[in-house]
Amino acid sequence: MHTSYTPILVHSYTPLYTPSDMTKQRSLIWHLLDVVLNIVIIVGIVAGIRTFLVSPFQVEGDSMLDTLEHKEYIIINKLAYFIGDPTRGDVVVFRPPSDHKKHYVKRIIGIPRDEVIIRSGKVYLKTPESEKAVELSEPYLNNHNAGHTYAHPPNSGNTGEQRFTVPEGHYFLLGDNRQGSLDSRSFGTQNSGSAFVPDKDVKGKVWFVALPISKIHVLEVPSYSF
Numbered sequence: 001m002h003t004s005y006t007p008i009l010v011h012s013y014t015p016l017y018t019p020s021d022m023t024k025q026r027s028l029i030w031h032l033l034d035v036v037l038n039i040v041i042i043v044g045i046v047a048g049i050r051t052f053l054v055s056p057f058q059v060e061g062d063s064m065l066d067t068l069e070h071k072e073y074i075i076i077n078k079l080a081y082f083i084g085d086p087t088r089g090d091v092v093v094f095r096p097p098s099d100h101k102k103h104y105v106k107r108i109i110g111i112p113r114d115e116v117i118i119r120s121g122k123v124y125l126k127t128p129e130s131e132k133a134v135e136l137s138e139p140y141l142n143n144h145n146a147g148h149t150y151a152h153p154p155n156s157g158n159t160g161e162q163r164f165t166v167p168e169g170h171y172f173l174l175g176d177n178r179q180g181s182l183d184s185r186s187f188g189t190q191n192s193g194s195a196f197v198p199d200k201d202v203k204g205k206v207w208f209v210a211l212p213i214s215k216i217h218v219l220e221v222p223s224y225s226f
Contacts, residue, residue: 054078055204057093057103063175063182064105066142067091067219073211074105076204086171086199087111088125089222091206094173094197096182098190105206106183109136110164110172118185119161121147123174125224136224145178152186155179170196 059072068074068091076093086092090108095101109123110116117124117133126133138146151158164184166172172195175181188195208218 054207056210057105059105062180063177064091064107065177065180067107067140067176068105068206068209069215072209072215075207075210077207078204080205081199081202085111086202086205087221088114088224091219092173093203093206095201095203097187097194097197097201100201103203104183106173106175106181107140108171109174109184110166112166112168112170114166114172116164116166116172116184117161118149118151118164120159121149123149138222140176140222141178142176145176149174149178150185152189154181154183154185164195166196169199170194171199171202172196 055076055078057074057076059068059070059074062070074093086108088108088111091105092108093103093105096104110125113128115126115133117126123136123138124133125136150156151160151162162185164172172184174183174185184195184197187197206219209215
């Protein structure tokens with residue numbers, strides 16, 4: 001008598017992912033999430049710094065010679081005007097009333113309620129506290145521009161008197177290269193019709209020149225004795 005034998009095949013099961021693999025996969029996912037989170041945080045910090053603290057700009061043109069030169073990189077301090085107001089003598093970056101798509105860099109000459117007077121190639125200032133206009137001492141002007149602040153156009157040689165009373169919340173600005181700068185003398189003659197820059201368009205105070213390295217220096221605010 002024969003007994004038939006049918007073998008039973010037992011298949012071994014090998015899981016696609018071992019516990020070790022699963023742990024490594026979760027670790028990789030958390031690592032990627034950590035990298036993405038750090039990038040988001042860094043971008044947010046940089047954006048916050050550029051929006052509220054400091055921001056780089058490149059000077060275009062020669063309107064601020066000799067204080068600033070064409071193609072120099074400058075760092076502007078935005079925080080200064082979040083916690084305080086622009087003052088006379090500050091060199092600032094702003095949007096001109098004639099073209100809000102651009103940024104200009106000029107020097108603040110008159111603040112709200114000042115009367116700026118240009119005559120005989122010189123600048124005079126009458127503040128709310130003063131009884132008469134006083135000639136502005138401007139040591140930052142080079143020999144080509146000292147005593148040569150003219151009516152628009154800036155190289156006209158027109159020494160006739162012009163008076164500008166600065167309204168509240170606005171500023172009167174001039175470039176240090178007085179014979180080669182489109183500034184508050186010219187803004188009023190353009191489509192905007194206003195010689196003055198509102199405070200909301202003043203983006204920051206020029207803190208220092210960053211490049212080229214050979215010209216790194218902090219800008220000092222002149223003392224006008226007002």
